[in-house]
Amino acid sequence: MQEVKWGMIGCGDVTEVKSGPAFNKVPNSSLVAVMRRDGAKAADYAFRHGVPKWYTDAEELINDPEVNAIYIATPPAQHEDYCRLALAAGKPVYVEKPMTLNAESGLRMEADSVLYDTKLTVAHYRRAQPMFLKIKALLEQGVIGEVRFATLQMLQPQESDIIANSATNWRLDPAISGGGLFHDLAPHQLDLMVYFFGAFSQSAGLSLNQTGKTRVDDLVTGHIQFKNGVVFTGTWCFSVAEQDKTDICEIIGSRGKISFPVFGNKVVVKREGKEEVFVFDPLEHVQQPMIEKVTAYFLGQAENPCSAAQAILSMELMDSFTRPAEICQ
Known part of the structure; x- marks a missing residue:
């Protein structure tokens, strides 16, 4: 393969x-090539973006001889089936986050990647963005000393504008999304914790539907102990007042702390009574740095920027936070 010629399954907002x-x-x-079950919308997308081909059937796109790699951008419920079809056809896959509905499904996808000896990358694209590369570098340089713990708060009103618009709000259907806005936003945040701190030894959480206005839980809390001793605590609530919305992660070390929003562009470092601020320009296409890395990986020029095994870790964390609690008698 000298050029990656992508076929995109799902071409929504x-x-x-x-x-x-x-x-x-x-x-x-x-x-x-692009595929969407609605032919008119598939054709419109192809026309507006200058894509030569469009399909209404995913298997036809996968089997197109000109297509040599697949990008899956459907809602999570369809990720596993399309991924496994593409891997079986020998086409490397770049699949959107969350990788799938749960860790068990992710393990099946990973197993097929091994079975068919075909590459699989998950779109945890913040790993490739300059802001988060800077945070990782600061941690590795020991700027705040030894990391003790990290905290995260993602608080949003019910009518949050932090996600992409969709014609239908499939994120509120757990059979399609896996579990609401938490399953849409937390993969970014939890993957960053894995990216920064590595494997974890234990995790647990609580998840509940406080408002009862949808079929998905709107409050999730989680705790992680990483194998390197770092402890993480996170709270996600999607029913707060507009003035209380928050997106903040703080990493506390022995000599200072790093604060940043996961969906923002400013990093603040405080240590030894001094404050340093790093502001990053917004990216025109937030996935472009990751797509560059994935393309290089598919061409055999670089390592996998986010393997299935790495992505499954964040799936396991989400599963542990949202697993129904045992009732004590």
């Missing part, structure tokens, strides 16, 4: 700016 156009802006990469 999330692909309009975040990912879709970036495939044609990365060296040795081009988007040659």
